[in-house]
Amino acid sequence: MKIKEALFLSFIILMSSLFVLSNNNSVMGEELSLTKIGQFDECYFAYDVQVENDIAYIADAGNGFWILNVSNSANPTVLSHKLLTGVEHCVYVENDIAFVTDYNNGLIIFNVSNPSNPQQIGSFVNGNAISVVDKENDIACIGDPHLSILNISDIALPTEIYRDDDLPTIDLIIKDDILFCLELFQGLIILNISDPAAPVEINSWLTSSIMYRDIEIHNEIIFMASNIGLKALDISDLTNLLELGVDSGGDPVRSIDISDNLLYMSESDENLVIHNITDINVFAEVGQYSESGLVMNSVFVANEVIYTTAEYDGLIIIGSSSGGNTNGAPSAPLIFGLIVLTSICILKYPRKRSKY
Numbered sequence: 001m002k003i004k005e006a007l008f009l010s011f012i013i014l015m016s017s018l019f020v021l022s023n024n025n026s027v028m029g030e031e032l033s034l035t036k037i038g039q040f041d042e043c044y045f046a047y048d049v050q051v052e053n054d055i056a057y058i059a060d061a062g063n064g065f066w067i068l069n070v071s072n073s074a075n076p077t078v079l080s081h082k083l084l085t086g087v088e089h090c091v092y093v094e095n096d097i098a099f100v101t102d103y104n105n106g107l108i109i110f111n112v113s114n115p116s117n118p119q120q121i122g123s124f125v126n127g128n129a130i131s132v133v134d135k136e137n138d139i140a141c142i143g144d145p146h147l148s149i150l151n152i153s154d155i156a157l158p159t160e161i162y163r164d165d166d167l168p169t170i171d172l173i174i175k176d177d178i179l180f181c182l183e184l185f186q187g188l189i190i191l192n193i194s195d196p197a198a199p200v201e202i203n204s205w206l207t208s209s210i211m212y213r214d215i216e217i218h219n220e221i222i223f224m225a226s227n228i229g230l231k232a233l234d235i236s237d238l239t240n241l242l243e244l245g246v247d248s249g250g251d252p253v254r255s256i257d258i259s260d261n262l263l264y265m266s267e268s269d270e271n272l273v274i275h276n277i278t279d280i281n282v283f284a285e286v287g288q289y290s291e292s293g294l295v296m297n298s299v300f301v302a303n304e305v306i307y308t309t310a311e312y313d314g315l316i317i318i319g320s321s322s323g324g325n326t327n328g329a330p331s332a333p334l335i336f337g338l339i340v341l342t343s344i345c346i347l348k349y350p351r352k353r354s355k356y
Contacts, residue, residue, distance in 0.1 A: 031322070032274060032287030034306070038317035040068055040076040046309035048090045051302040055079070055115050057098055058315060059088035065100050065108075067115045073305060073317045079115045084108060092133055097121075097155065099133055099140060107142060109155060124150055124158040132172040139196045143169030147181060149196045161197040171215045173222075178202070178238070182215045182224060190238055205233055205241050218258045221280060225253035230265060232280065246283045248273070255308075259301040262286070266296035266308060272318065289318055 040056075044063035049056055054071040064083040068076045086104030093099075096113040109122035124142070133140045138153040139161075147169050149162040170184040177194040187206040191199040214225040220236040221244065230248035233241050248265070256265045261278040271294050274287040289306075294316070297309040306318040 032320045033322070034272065034274075034287050034289040034318050034320050036289070036291070036316060037305075037319040038070070038073040038076055039314060040066075040078075040317075041314040042066075042078070043309075043312075043314040045311055046297065046314050047088065047311075048298045049300050049307050049309050049315060050091055050093050051300055051305075051307050052093055055112075056307060056315060057091045057093050057112070058309065059091040059100055061087045061089060064088060065091070065098070065110070065118075067112065067118060068315070069115075070307070070317065073319065076315065076317070080118055082110075082118060082120075094133055097133075101142065107140070107150075107158070109152075109158070122152075122156045122158060124148075124160070132174055134174045137196065139174075139193075141172050141174065141179060143167075143172050143181065149179075149193065149199070151196075162199060164199075170212055173215055173217055175217055180215060180217070180222060182212050184212055185210075187212065188215075188222070188224065188233065188241075190235075202238050203241060205243075213253065214255045216256050216258045216263075218261075218263070218277060221277075223256055223258070223263065225256050225265060227252045229253060230256070230263075244280055246275075246280065248275070254297060255299045257299045257301050259304075262301075264299045264301055264306060266299050268295075271296050272299065272306065272308065274320075287320060291316075 043058060043060040043066065045061040046058055047061045048059040051070060054069065056068040056070045058066040060066055064081060065088060066081050067079045069079050070076045084102050084105055086102035088100055088102050090101040091098060096111060098110040098112045100108045102108060106125040107123060108120060110118040111121045112118045138151060140150045140152050140158065142148045145168055147164040147167040148160050150158040151161050152158045167181060167189065168184060169181040171182040173180045177192060179191040179193045179199065181189040181191065183189060189204045190202045192202050193199045211227040212224055216223050220234065222233050222235050224231040229250045230246055230253050232244040232246045234244055235241060252268045254266045256263060261276060263275045263277045265273055267273050270288045270290050272289040273285060276284045276286050294313055295311045297311060300307045304320060308316045310316045
């Protein structure tokens with residue numbers, strides 16, 4: 001083998017290996033360093049949060065509805081605060097309309113086009129826990145104390161078009177014409193709501209002795225937060241649900257959110273744990289944040305900033321930065337081995353002197 005051939009071969013092997021490592025890195029992800037960068041602690045019992053365009057909307061159980069400017073993460077400022085005289089549980093914001101659920105007052109609807117002066121424009125008094133909205137089809141769903149589907153084509157006067165008194169739901173997700181209902185003590189019930197006034201059950205995944213809190217969908221996988229850790233189902237075929245073997249450690253998970261192939265979840269011990277879910281079979285932990293005495297409820301991610309409600313500690317704002325690759329170690333031995341290979345080729349096949 002000539003020197004040029006040996007060097008060329010080593011170069012090809014090196015580039016191919018680096019390409020494989022690079023692709024593998026995209027699966028495993030980088031280790032993230034998490035730091036608290038801001039806090040708003042005026043809430044009584046912060047429960048749920050959503051952030052849109054640097055505006056944070058907080059359902060504060062027992063202390064109403066907060067709207068904050070979080071463009072400066074280190075210094076959140078109050079834009080407005082509405083006392084609702086109930087126990088605010090959930091907030092959902094879309095197209096300048098905020099849906100706030102309240103255990104005493106039901107669903108309250110605000111126009112928040114001017115976040116400094118939100119205006120109540122509608123309400124529905126018979127539901128009080130979870131709301132999820134499908135504006136395209138003009139429906140909203142409420143899950144506790146029973147499943148209700150509302151027609152919100154007239155936003156000022158929502159009307160109930162379906163009700164199931166036997167299906168109390170702790171969280172809901174609408175995807176296309178499918179409603180995924182997470183029942184607090186039973187598991188997942190899947191309904192076809194192409195006709196929202198007459199849902200049809202497609203399938204269910206029921207368990208016992210497990211308490212559920214939250215669900216998210218990502219790439220045909222549904223993730224469920226429970227008191228025994230994270231559960232995941234392959235829902236690519238709704239008639240044949242497959243449980244996936246994700247291992248989150250078994251600690252209770254209170255809330256989850258997903259952004260850019262990263263799954264963020266609040267746990268009882270670490271407070272916040274992040275997993276890379278690019279490859280669900282790897283399910284690599286890439287970061288965590290802990291703070292003594294902190295009890296996180298809801299987690300919401302916007303523009304790579306993490307917003308969490310933390311019961312009596314209000315809104316916690318956490319920033320993340322890359323802190324190194326979780327599987328970069330093999331690259332050094334690989335490069336060293338290629339250098340040795342190249343050296344052997346050169347020594348074994350020395351360059352011949354020219355006769356001329």
